[in-house]
Amino acid sequence: MLKRILLVLMLCVSLGLTTYAADNYINLDKMHIKSNNQMTKEQYKQAQKIIKQLQKETPKQFDKNYGPFLAAIYDDKGNLIAKAQNSVIPGCDCTNHAEMNAIRLAQKKLKTYDLSPYNLSIYVTAEPCIMCAGGIMWSGIKNVYFSVYSKDVESITGFDEGYKPDWISQFKTRGINVYGGIEQESGKKVLTEYVSEGKTIYKPKRKCN
Numbered sequence: 001m002l003k004r005i006l007l008v009l010m011l012c013v014s015l016g017l018t019t020y021a022a023d024n025y026i027n028l029d030k031m032h033i034k035s036n037n038q039m040t041k042e043q044y045k046q047a048q049k050i051i052k053q054l055q056k057e058t059p060k061q062f063d064k065n066y067g068p069f070l071a072a073i074y075d076d077k078g079n080l081i082a083k084a085q086n087s088v089i090p091g092c093d094c095t096n097h098a099e100m101n102a103i104r105l106a107q108k109k110l111k112t113y114d115l116s117p118y119n120l121s122i123y124v125t126a127e128p129c130i131m132c133a134g135g136i137m138w139s140g141i142k143n144v145y146f147s148v149y150s151k152d153v154e155s156i157t158g159f160d161e162g163y164k165p166d167w168i169s170q171f172k173t174r175g176i177n178v179y180g181g182i183e184q185e186s187g188k189k190v191l192t193e194y195v196s197e198g199k200t201i202y203k204p205k206r207k208c209n
């Protein structure tokens, strides 16, 4: 009898723990989030808050010829380490994407080329392009949160995001967590605003096959 009671008790505890664990994570499919790891509700709330703020700030620099992308790097205590917008046109530098600019600022601030000991996260208003995905990988940043997917960036603006097959799984093998598709609808609006204001789509002229 005692054995049976113990067994029932153990079953209840384990069921309770499973339910608690499931409750603590968001349903990625339901939220249209592409990811290589689970995401807690707290993580999602924090990412939503930061990305919403970035989306609000991005258009403020359109008049200064800044591009429609903004990136911010935070440490694991929620401190802002660096924030930068795409400055390809004002900086006359095709590598001045928001993520690259933010990484440069963070590395200068922390006086190191390797950010991995700092357990940093980068939040971006759009999926990193081929160059920025590379930059993030070599920077030592541990988590990537972004809003709009590359396919939407390309269809709304005409920017070329480059060929990045399976990059989210590739990042997983390097210990980098990626969470994409956060606050997508408002993210698309920022890009649409940039285009409708007639701003420059900066890219090299090339012959296409």
Ligand SMILES: [Zn+2]
Binding pocket: 097, 098, 099, 128, 129, 130, 131, 132, 133
């Ligand atoms: Zn980029």
